[in-house]
Amino acid sequence: MPYPIDRKLVVAVSSNALFDLEKEDEIFRNEGLNAFKKYQFQNKKTNLNKGIAFPFIKRFLNINSVYNEERPVEVVLLSKNSPEIGIRIFNAIKHYNLDISRAAFTSGQSPYKYIPAYNISLFLSINEIDVVNAIEANYAAGRILRTSVLDDDDMELRVAFDFDGVIADDEAEKVYAESGGQLDLYYQYETDHNKIALNPGPLGDFFKKLSFFQKLESKKEEKNKDYKKILKTAIITARNAPAHERAINTLKEWDVEVDEMFLLGGIEKKRILNIMKPHLFFDDQLTHLDPKLENIPLVHIPFGITNKK
Numbered sequence: 162m163p164y165p166i167d168r169k170l171v172v173a174v175s176s177n178a179l180f181d182l183e184k185e186d187e188i189f190r191n192e193g194l195n196a197f198k199k200y201q202f203q204n205k206k207t208n209l210n211k212g213i214a215f216p217f218i219k220r221f222l223n224i225n226s227v228y229n230e231e232r233p234v235e236v237v238l239l240s241k242n243s244p245e246i247g248i249r250i251f252n253a254i255k256h257y258n259l260d261i262s263r264a265a266f267t268s269g270q271s272p273y274k275y276i277p278a279y280n281i282s283l284f285l286s287i288n289e290i291d292v293v294n295a296i297e298a299n300y301a302a303g304r305i306l307r308t309s310v311l312d313d314d315d316m317e318l319r320v321a322f323d324f325d326g327v328i329a330d331d332e333a334e335k336v337y338a339e340s341g342g343q344l345d346l347y348y349q350y351e352t353d354h355n356k357i358a359l360n361p362g363p364l365g366d367f368f369k370k371l372s373f374f375q376k377l378e379s380k381k382e383e384k385n386k387d388y389k390k391i392l393k394t395a396i397i398t399a400r401n402a403p404a405h406e407r408a409i410n411t412l413k414e415w416d417v418e419v420d421e422m423f424l425l426g427g428i429e430k431k432r433i434l435n436i437m438k439p440h441l442f443f444d445d446q447l448t449h450l451d452p453k454l455e456n457i458p459l460v461h462i463p464f465g466i467t468n469k470k
Contacts, residue, residue: 169235170370171279174218175272175286176240176250178305180209194269201246209253211312213305213458214285217440220318220391222260224374227391233374237279238264239272241288276300282367285441285460293463301363303443303460311456317391319439320371323430323462324398324408326445328368329359331465333404338466351404358414359407363464364443365415368394372417379418393420397433397442399449401426 176182189197218236225232236259240247244266254261265275273295276284284302286292295302325334333351340346361369371394378390400408401424412419423433431451434442443460444450446467450459 169233169280170367170373171235171237171281172218172221172367173237173239173276173279173281173284174214175284175288175291176238176242176247178212178214178285178287179218179238180212180215180250180253181310182209182212198243198246201242201249205249205252207249208256209249211257211310213287213308213310214441215257215310216312217285217318217320217458219257219259219312220316220440223316223318223391225260228377235263236261237281239275239279239281239284239286240264240266241269241272241291242266243268273298273300273302276302282370283364289463292461296363296462296464299363301367303364303441303462305441306450306452306459306461308452308458309455310458317389317393319393319395319437321395321397321434321437321439321442322364322368323442323444323446323449324396324400325359325362326465326467327362327364327443327462328396329365329408329411330362331445331467332359333407335466348403351407355403355406356410357407358411361415363462369415369417372419375418375420395419395421395423395433395437395439397423397430398425399427399430400424 185197188200221234222236224234238261247264247266265272271291271294273291276295282301284295284300285305287305289304292302292304322328325331336350337347374392375394378392381388382390396419405424430449431454434454434457438457441458441460443462445462445464447461450461
């Protein structure tokens with residue numbers, strides 16, 4: 162029996178994150194709204210190319226194929242386009258056989274305020290203002306940075322997260338900043354508080370819900386040794402010993418699982434990302450999101466003390 166909507170794990174994606182609309186955006190910027198609408202109408206049967214978020218969305222929806230009775234996940238389109246332009250977007254959704262039926266078209270207005278209406282646990286967009294507005298309203302959102310897209314036939318979904326300021330709140334980052342970057346004071350604080358779980362960060366709820374499927378996948382693997390998991394999650398954090406213990410105890414307190422955890426202590430995160438090649442990597446610090454990384458969608462979470470201007 163399908164999940165009721167209030168129990169589904171719902172991800173929202175903007176149209177220009179799901180599909181490549183760079184040419185259309187350029188027409189809008191240089192020629193105005195009427196030229197943009199005319200171009201979209203004239204090309205409504207011309208298919209759109211895949212966007213940065215497409216590989217993630219395709220594999221995320223594949224969870225429903227494996228758990229076809231429950232159908233526990235959903236994708237909603239949150240678009241600043243007008244409804245008539247939405248025809249072309251849904252034509253592309255049909256072309257790529259994506260199971261997306263719900264949408265909001267806001268005709269130029271920021272759509273973030275409709276996040277709770279659709280029970281959304283994560284909103285993905287390339288628009289910085291929309292994402293910042295969502296974060297400031299305490300909604301989970303991330304800005305996908307423009308990069309190349311590679312979509313192959315492998316349906317394993319790989320999602321990687323930074324820890325502080327993303328999954329957990331920025332308590333530890335505040336301590337580090339307020340100490341003037343003194344590692345010994347930071348380590349002492351984290352050691353003194355290692356048994357006290359951190360509060361969830363902006364993506365805490367999404368991570369916990371994704372971890373639920375982690376447990377289902379582990380059960381499937383236990384019952385069938387030939388079963389190939391469709392989901393892999395990883396934490397890639399600058400923490401190292403002795404600060405590692407609080408992070409691990411936090412996950413234990415939350416009763417969540419993660420497949421892989423990398424405690425880097427100053428090693429560049431791109432060394433791990435180039436090997437793992439996740440379909441999304443979330444980090445609150447732009448310095449960790451190297452634009453030279455190819456075919457790895459990087460998502461900035463503009464949250465916490467590291468993003469205060």
